[in-house]
Amino acid sequence: MNLSLSTYLSPIPLIAILRGIQSRECVDIARTIYDAGFRCIEIPLNSPDAIASIALLVEHLPKDCLIGAGTVMTPDQVTAVHQTGGRLIVMPHADTSVIRAAKALNMLCTPGVATLTEAFAALHAGADALKLFPSESVPPSVLKAWHSVLPASTICLPVGGVKPDGMQVYVDAGAQGFGLGSNLYKAGWNAEQVRANADAYVVAWRAFSGG
Numbered sequence: 001m002n003l004s005l006s007t008y009l010s011p012i013p014l015i016a017i018l019r020g021i022q023s024r025e026c027v028d029i030a031r032t033i034y035d036a037g038f039r040c041i042e043i044p045l046n047s048p049d050a051i052a053s054i055a056l057l058v059e060h061l062p063k064d065c066l067i068g069a070g071t072v073m074t075p076d077q078v079t080a081v082h083q084t085g086g087r088l089i090v091m092p093h094a095d096t097s098v099i100r101a102a103k104a105l106n107m108l109c110t111p112g113v114a115t116l117t118e119a120f121a122a123l124h125a126g127a128d129a130l131k132l133f134p135s136e137s138v139p140p141s142v143l144k145a146w147h148s149v150l151p152a153s154t155i156c157l158p159v160g161g162v163k164p165d166g167m168q169v170y171v172d173a174g175a176q177g178f179g180l181g182s183n184l185y186k187a188g189w190n191a192e193q194v195r196a197n198a199d200a201y202v203v204a205w206r207a208f209s210g211g
Contacts (some may be wrong), residue, residue, distance in 0.1 A: 003087060005108050005128045005155060008039045008066040012202055013177025015040040015090070015110075015157065017070055019047055020187030026053040027060045032191040033184075034065055036198035042090050042179075044070035051080055058085035066108065075101035082107060090179070092133055094118040096125035110157065110179075114138060116146060119154075129155035131179060135162055140173035147174040164204035171208070 009015075016033045018026065021043060030041050041061070043053050050069065057067045068088025069081040078089055078101040089102040092112040102109035103126035112133035113119045119130050132138040135158035138146070143156060150156075158170050159179030167178060184197045 003066075003106065003108050005066075005110070008064075009155070009177050011039050012037040012205060013157075014038055014201055014205065015042060015159075015177065015179040016184055016198070017042055017044065017090075017159075017179055017181040018053075018185050019044045019070070019181055021047055021053060021185070022187075023049045023053045023056060027056055028191050029185065029194055030057050030061055030065075032195045033198050034061055036195060037202045038198065039064060040066045040088065042068050042070040042088055045073075045077060045081075046071050051084055054081060054086045055084040068108070072098060072102075074098065078102050078105065078107070090131060092131075094122040094125075094127075096121060099125040099127055102126075112159070116149065119146065119150065123151065123154065129157055129176075132156055132158045132175075133179075134160040135170075136160070140169045140175075143170065143175060144173040164200045167201075167204055168208045 016038050043050050066088050068086040070090040072089045072091050075097055082105045087107050089107050089109045094111040094113050099109050099111055108128045110129045110131045111122045111127050112131040113122055114137040155176045157177050157179055158175050162178050163183055185194050
């Protein structure tokens with residue numbers, strides 16, 4: 001079965017990044033985010049027991065939620081995530097060997113890029129979307145210029161530092177969604193805090209998108 005990132009982004013085009021989360025709390029936090037409307041959740045591999053946490057989310061969250069890993073650095077890590085049932089690979093860089101490893105396993109892959117050269121190399125290797133990371137390196141004016149030369153179907157997702165009131169300017173420049181890290185979740189935050197943050201993003205998105 002061929003996966004489509006657009007399918008998971010269509011309800012709310014926001015990817016939750018749960019960096020530093022513990023396995024004992026990951027299901028409750030992830031369910032809270034899912035209930036807020038998110039359908040894409042990643043656990044960075046530099047989190048405690050990340051592989052175990054990903055496996056728990058795959059087991060306990062609804063099947064319409066895309067689960068995977070962030071900060072994936074090697075093809076071997078791609079394989080480890082795939083073995084848990086995770087199907088999303090997110091990277092801080094554009095290592096084409098990692099992208100190709102993910103696509104060989106029919107996984108969705110969103111590599112990090114900060115230049116057009118990286119963007120085109122990532123797309124050529126099979127990337128499903130481009131993670132603009134850090135978002136400050138690709139401000140809205142630059143993203144707008146990128147879209148004049150990128151394939152029309154390219155999904156661009158700013159990641160890092162984007163707050164609810166900062167989304168619209170990126171969307172106006174051509175962003176199709178966002179990856180949300182420490183403004184959504186920080187290690188130690190409880191489900192109530194995370195739900196409030198998630199709701200703020202969803203409300204902001206719906207306010208200017210009409211969704």
